[in-house]
Amino acid sequence: MNGVAWLSARQEELPRGEAWLTAAEREVLARFRVPKRRADWLLGRWVAKRALVLSGVAVSEEDVAILASPSGAPEAFVLGHPAVAALSLTHSHGVAVAALGPAGTRIGVDLEAIEERAPGFLGDWFTPVEQAFVAAAKEGERAVAATLVWSAKECVMKALREGLRIPPKAVEVAPERGSADGQWRPFRARGPGREAWSGWWRAEGGFVLGLVASPAAGTPEPIG
Numbered sequence: 001m002n003g004v005a006w007l008s009a010r011q012e013e014l015p016r017g018e019a020w021l022t023a024a025e026r027e028v029l030a031r032f033r034v035p036k037r038r039a040d041w042l043l044g045r046w047v048a049k050r051a052l053v054l055s056g057v058a059v060s061e062e063d064v065a066i067l068a069s070p071s072g073a074p075e076a077f078v079l080g081h082p083a084v085a086a087l088s089l090t091h092s093h094g095v096a097v098a099a100l101g102p103a104g105t106r107i108g109v110d111l112e113a114i115e116e117r118a119p120g121f122l123g124d125w126f127t128p129v130e131q132a133f134v135a136a137a138k139e140g141e142r143a144v145a146a147t148l149v150w151s152a153k154e155c156v157m158k159a160l161r162e163g164l165r166i167p168p169k170a171v172e173v174a175p176e177r178g179s180a181d182g183q184w185r186p187f188r189a190r191g192p193g194r195e196a197w198s199g200w201w202r203a204e205g206g207f208v209l210g211l212v213a214s215p216a217a218g219t220p221e222p223i224g
Helices: 023-029 035-054 119-125 128-135 142-159
Strands: 005-010 064-068 074-078 085-092 095-102 106-113 172-175 185-190 196-204 207-214
Touching: 005 035, 005 207, 023 035, 023 064, 035 064, 035 074, 035 085, 035 095, 074 085, 085 142, 085 207, 095 106, 095 207, 106 142, 119 128, 119 142, 128 142, 128 172, 142 172, 142 185, 142 196, 142 207
Parallel strands: 085 106
Antiparallel strands: 005 095, 064 074, 085 095, 106 207, 172 185, 185 196, 196 207
């Protein structure tokens, strides 16, 4: 596949039963005892499988297994072999998103509900530059600004397959400003260290969706 692409799904779209899961996935599912974690895990697996089928990487959902790597990041297998696509998953408040890129791409996707962030949160997790970005947002857009900064950070940490094992302040993001109009806008990021990243963000329907890929990619395309 060329470029990066994404697909979202809601909880009500999840098929009934477990026939679409592989035996290995059913073993993992059996370990979940908390209903919310179980529901989130299932929705993430479903949207990833659908994305791989709709993009032509797999023929059917039953042929795909989405399993955790040693780092905890999801990896896709088709008929027992590594899928010829890079995968990242995210979920929030009954919505899940799968992002795909060419094999070998470092890719990270993150979905966050738009909400106000307390000053203590910003001080703990945002760099001074990022705090100034949020403070300078127009009245009514600060929640979007804070949410997109956090989402962009999460994208980079996911692309590195480390998540919050990386101190969030080790990644500094510089997004293009915008409102919740559903348009993709770019962001730049640096870190950990001097590594540079290029990504995209969009806000719509109460959520911010961020996506980063290395090598850098054009505007994310919808799947299906």
